[in-house]
Amino acid sequence: xxxxxxxxxxxxxxxxxxxxxxxxxxxxxxxxxxxxxxxxxxxxxxxxxxxxxxxxxxxxxxxxxxxxxxxxxxxxxxxxxxxxxxxxxxxxxxxxxxxxxxxxxxxxxxxxxxxxxxxxxxxxxxxxxxxxxxxxxxxxxxxxxxxxxxxxxxxxxxxxxxxxxxxxxxxxxxxxxxxxxxxxxxxxxxxxxxxxxxxxxxxxxxxxxxxxxxxxxxxxxxxxxxxxxxxxxxxxxxxxxxxxxxxxxxxxxxxxxxxxxxxxxxxxxxxxxxxxxxxxxxxxxxxxxxxxxxxxxxxxxxxxxxxxxxxxxxxxxxxxx
Amino acid sequence: xxxxxxxxxxxxxxxxxxxxxxxxxxxxxxxxxxxxxxxxxxxxxxxxxxxxxxxxxxxxxxxxxxxxxxxxxxxxxxxxxxxxxxxxxx
Numbered sequence: 001x002x003x004x005x006x007x008x009x010x011x012x013x014x015x016x017x018x019x020x021x022x023x024x025x026x027x028x029x030x031x032x033x034x035x036x037x038x039x040x041x042x043x044x045x046x047x048x049x050x051x052x053x054x055x056x057x058x059x060x061x062x063x064x065x066x067x068x069x070x071x072x073x074x075x076x077x078x079x080x081x082x083x084x085x086x087x088x089x090x091x092x093x094x095x096x097x098x099x100x101x102x103x104x105x106x107x108x109x110x111x112x113x114x115x116x117x118x119x120x121x122x123x124x125x126x127x128x129x130x131x132x133x134x135x136x137x138x139x140x141x142x143x144x145x146x147x148x149x150x151x152x153x154x155x156x157x158x159x160x161x162x163x164x165x166x167x168x169x170x171x172x173x174x175x176x177x178x179x180x181x182x183x184x185x186x187x188x189x190x191x192x193x194x195x196x197x198x199x200x201x202x203x204x205x206x207x208x209x210x211x212x213x214x215x216x217x218x219x220x221x222x223x224x225x226x227x228x229x230x231x232x233x234x235x236x237x238x239x240x241x242x243x244x245x246x247x248x249x250x251x252x253x254x255x256x257x258x259x260x261x262x263x264x265x266x267x268x269x270x271x272x273x274x275x276x277x278x279x280x281x282x283x284x285x286x287x288x289x290x291x292x293x294x295x296x297x298x299x300x301x302x303x304x305x306x307x308x309x310x311x312x313x314x315x316x317x318x319x320x321x
Numbered sequence: 322x323x324x325x326x327x328x329x330x331x332x333x334x335x336x337x338x339x340x341x342x343x344x345x346x347x348x349x350x351x352x353x354x355x356x357x358x359x360x361x362x363x364x365x366x367x368x369x370x371x372x373x374x375x376x377x378x379x380x381x382x383x384x385x386x387x388x389x390x391x392x393x394x395x396x397x398x399x400x401x402x403x404x405x406x407x408x409x410x411x
């Protein structure tokens with residue numbers, strides 16, 4: 001279907017695109033290993049977060065916590081806030097986002113364009129600090145509605161009922177699903193779907209590894225694991241640093257023509273690791289991975305210019321995923 | 322057997338500020354015991370009630386040890402171990 005009644009109605013239903021040049025392809029023993037990109041940048045605001053954002057808002061409207069005139073509050077490193085702001089504008093809500101100050105300028109501009117008010121949280125501690133500040137602000141404004149993507153089941157449900165079934169419909173031979181681990185919503189939801197529909201699909205998490213500033217907590221007890229996270233729904237989890245992420249995101253553009261955001265490079269790195277493993281084991285594999293967003297919002301980070309070394313240096317201390 | 326262990330800022334009080342230290346052991350448990358010998362106190366910050374602390378993530382060659390045997394995950398010469406506090410994404 002390509003005709004929709006409104007922008008909000010067009011969320012999801014994204015294409016799955018093969019990577020003929022980056023996939024190992026058909027092996028001498030007749031097995032094949034293929035990579036497939038789930039193009040979430042094709043959503044209305046250009047990221048996968050349109051799915052959970054819309055779902056969380058609709059759920060809150062349905063259960064009565066979100067009513068006309070309400071103010072939405074959310075800790076976000078960018079994309080979720082942008083998605084919520086778009087939906088809030090169309091539905092008539094005010095929105096306040098708490099965002100770490102070490103996020104790209106494009107994300108701030110986009111948030112403001114869609115009408116969000118931004119509260120900056122300290123760079124040190126990354127999104128942990130944004131969560132902490134948002135919880136504090138929520139305490140001061142009990143009438144504001146914090147959808148709280150890290151603990152809201154509607155986040156995972158958007159993927160269990162949307163992303164997962166779309167993948168199986170487009171790729172019935174799917175063997176692996178690889179996605180980024182942030183709120184954990186994508187992985188939890190898609191995994192729940194496949195654990196029921198096709199339990200042998202391996203669920204692989206790629207977690208961005210930032211510079212030291214982001215891990216500069218005052219003590220370990222300030223660490224954070226999203227309430228949504230259930231480790232039993234994941235089969236492997238990899239930590240991917242900025243160097244591998246930048247290298248892969250550039251290869252994706254160079255070899256397949258796909259211009260993706262930096263976090264997609266980290267996910268692709270983990271997906272290629274699974275592909276190499278399958279080749280070595282002599283097994284066929286159809287590996288689907290998530291393209292979370294396009295590269296537009298990250299041009300100012302310098303990730304796409306100069307040498308990989310330079311890009312790695314520029315990303316140090318930034319929340320690039 | 323030398324395995325490089327990368328230490329997060331918050332635990333460098335135990336390593337005299339060193340970002341990375343060498344240790345040895347055939348399993349993660351053995352490696353952490355060896356770390357404790359040279360950097361007393363660090364084990365208690367990583368392990369609680371016989372398991373990794375909730376907000377501590379340990380990776381062997383970038384793979385989260387919780388999915389490859391946890392404290393019994395095996396190590397070989399030249400592996401790299403990274404210790405990081407759990408942080409939020411999204």
